[in-house]
Amino acid sequence: MAFKLTIDMPNLAPDGKVAIMGLGEFQNGKSYEVSDELAEAFRQAHATVQDKRGDKGELLGSEMVLSPPLDEVEMYGVNIEKLASEKPATPPAQAKEGNK
């Protein structure tokens, strides 16, 4: 399930760029297709270490918890929509620029 990511930041120059950890660099006003692999890399990059607790709330240690999926996070000036599953995934190396 790929994602379409559109950068729309009114405070940024029309050709200004932003970098998103785990995804890469994007230009304002453009849309990009993000592959499943890259979306997973994003979740890894934003993972946090949290306490792991048992049924009774006892501390068992710590665990790495992935960030929410790309379409469930909120980023200022970035619109994310899930693309239909039949859409071919882009190579994981980098996001591909598409039509807005």
Add this chain to the structure above:
Amino acid sequence: MGFALEGTPGVYTAPTKYTPIDSESLKFTQDTTWRRPIRQSADVIGAVPGNARIEGDINMEGLEDVIPYFMMCSRLNVVKTGSTNYTYTATPTAAAVPTKTMSVTVVRNGVVFGYTGLVVSQYTFTIDDGMLKYNCSMIGQDEASQSVPVATWPTTVPFGAGQYNIQIPTASQVFDADGFEFQIDDNGEAQYRLKDTGRGAQFISYGERSVQLTMERDFLDRTEYDAFKALTSQAITLLCSKGVNNQVSMNMTTAIKDSYEVGLGGQGDLLRAQITYQGPINSSGTAFTIVVKTQENIT
């Protein structure tokens, strides 16, 4: 670290801009009253909540797309002109309070701290190993946990060596100066009022302002030293430029040398003058201006 200008002072606004930082020390400070009434005890018998505020420093690279946000939360009147390429011209005011406040969101080990009602109390421009740095001391109203933001980092490149033009006096470029440090202190102070809507400061007020510039210059003759003794004033400008549309410039309108030291440090040492300037106002009542040229469109 992310931040956003607040629509309503003290009401959290999720970040609309992110910037990498060198360090920060924002903290929630509360003036707890530790109870010590006389009651057959030599110990503290309890705690009573006191007034609270946010205070701390943010040290970062001097980026032209970030500095205007902080100027707007300083004791400055910021005028924006242009389209696509914007110029933000900041002049000091005597206002007791800033016109804007900001929310600053800091994520530490995945834990989110949302600071609100922040204003800049003191700020310093320095050039550290050739890079322009901007450090500011913030005072704010309150803090609360917020949802984890996902940062979108600007790709702006900092000012580096070879991008500075220092003019003493303004319009006369010199090539014998470094160790530049330009500091403005507005002496911000948290103001508390009796209320039932939390313990945070009601607003931040400003006090006396001091404008100071320090730098080192190669010592060649007595000209500058005699000007120091005579309290001669001169305008000083530092222009940091990556191009005509990406600049930060600081202009002291009436700099007067406060100290001028030319000690002999030791054998083989290059003789340099350590100079501190104070910044009184000029005939228009302005001690300094800061002009930032950027493509950042702050509305």
